[in-house]
Amino acid sequence: MQNDIQEILYDERQIGEKVKELGETLTKDFSGRNPLVICVLKGAFIFMADLVKEIKVPLEIDFMAVSSYGASTKSSGVVKIIKDLDVSVEGRDVLIVEDIIDSGLTLTYLIDVLERRNAKSVTVVTLFDKPARRTVDLQADYKGFTLPDEFVVGYGLDYAEKYRNLPYIGILKPQVYEK
Numbered sequence: 001m002q003n004d005i006q007e008i009l010y011d012e013r014q015i016g017e018k019v020k021e022l023g024e025t026l027t028k029d030f031s032g033r034n035p036l037v038i039c040v041l042k043g044a045f046i047f048m049a050d051l052v053k054e055i056k057v058p059l060e061i062d063f064m065a066v067s068s069y070g071a072s073t074k075s076s077g078v079v080k081i082i083k084d085l086d087v088s089v090e091g092r093d094v095l096i097v098e099d100i101i102d103s104g105l106t107l108t109y110l111i112d113v114l115e116r117r118n119a120k121s122v123t124v125v126t127l128f129d130k131p132a133r134r135t136v137d138l139q140a141d142y143k144g145f146t147l148p149d150e151f152v153v154g155y156g157l158d159y160a161e162k163y164r165n166l167p168y169i170g171i172l173k174p175q176v177y178e179k
């Protein structure tokens with residue numbers, strides 16, 4: 001698995017420090033509120049688990065699974081809801097937890113869905129951002145690291161469902177997908 005990685009961009013320690021920092025900021029900004037924290041599965045599962053431990057306000061969590069990449073390094077352009085939320089977002093301060101914003105299509109779609117369901121507010125935190133790939137005008141409210149225009153894996157992110165369990169984020173060797 002490690003042999004398929006061209007370069008490690010951020011290691012476990014660097015990610016851990018960033019997650020802590022984001023948690024501290026969110027703790028301040030959400031004080032006095034009771035956010036519904038939504039994990040965008042599958043990619044955000046590790047970030048979500050680490051981040052909520054650092055947000056020291058009462059909160060609730062829920063999960064939504066969406067997919068648009070499948071076994072490709074490019075978005076299909078069609079965002080599918082695989083699993084919907086269990087609870088209503090009506091009147092709630094929602095915090096969406098994403099692993100990466102690439103084209104921006106997934107989040108544009110999700111924000112629209114949650115606003116149409118009458119969330120009181122929708123805030124986005126992403127650990128990784130790849131602004132060079134954006135096809136729609138979208139920015140996260142909070143972000144961890146800005147990445148170069150490369151396909152990355154690890155810390156929850158996959159290629160064809162593999163590499164999610166790597167503890168770091170790294171560039172996948174193009175030979176792996178250019179077959």
Ligand SMILES: O=P(O)(O)OC[C@H]1O[C@H](OP(=O)(O)OP(=O)(O)O)[C@H](O)[C@@H]1O
Binds near residue numbers: 099
């Ligand atoms: O900004 P975008 O171009 O839409 O890309 C970002 C989205 O793509 C990935 O999900 P994917 O569809 O691969 O599903 P997964 O989380 O199950 O891997 C990633 O986890 C984000 O949710």
Ligand SMILES: [Mg+2]
Binds near residue numbers: 069070157158159
């Ligand atoms: Mg994926």
